[in-house]
Amino acid sequence: MTHEEIKESLSDYFDGQLGPAGTVEISAHVATCPECRAELDALSALSAGIKESLPAPAPAAMKERLLARARQENKPLFRSATVLAVAFAALILVLMAGVAAKKYMPTLFSSVQGMINGAASTLGVSGGNK
Numbered sequence: 491m492t493h494e495e496i497k498e499s500l501s502d503y504f505d506g507q508l509g510p511a512g513t514v515e516i517s518a519h520v521a522t523c524p525e526c527r528a529e530l531d532a533l534s535a536l537s538a539g540i541k542e543s544l545p546a547p548a549p550a551a552m553k554e555r556l557l558a559r560a561r562q563e564n565k566p567l568f569r570s571a572t573v574l575a576v577a578f579a580a581l582i583l584v585l586m587a588g589v590a591a592k593k594y595m596p597t598l599f600s601s602v603q604g605m606i607n608g609a610a611s612t613l614g615v616s617g618g619n620k
């Protein structure tokens with residue numbers, strides 16, 4: 491390999507992706523070539539910097555477990571979240587209706603009665619008259 495070829499292969503060499511022959515050849519070249527040596531040191535420093543800047547507690551096993559769980563429980567999780575949201579909204583509505591009923595009982599009652607009458611008359615018009 492020429493100096494240029496080796497320079498191109500340095501990141502693969504650093505990642506251990508070269509075969510034994512390539513690894514030996516590059517090791518030998520780097521030992522004698524200051525430019526490739528510097529390039530390799532830069533790669534090493536960059537890699538160390540990346541490792542340091544990453545938060546330590548993010549093991550691949552945990553990520554894999556979370557991904558597996560998301561895959562397994564994707565639909566049930568979504569469904570239970572939706573059910574929860576709907577139940578929560580219903581609870582809020584019930585609470586609001588309860589508060590409103592206590593506060594404005596006569597008004598609410600008459601407006602509900604009006605709604606029922608309206609619905610009844612709608613039903614009567616559409617389905618009752620045969």
Ligand SMILES: [Zn+2]
Pocket residue numbers: 493494496497519523525526527
């Ligand atoms: Zn070189």
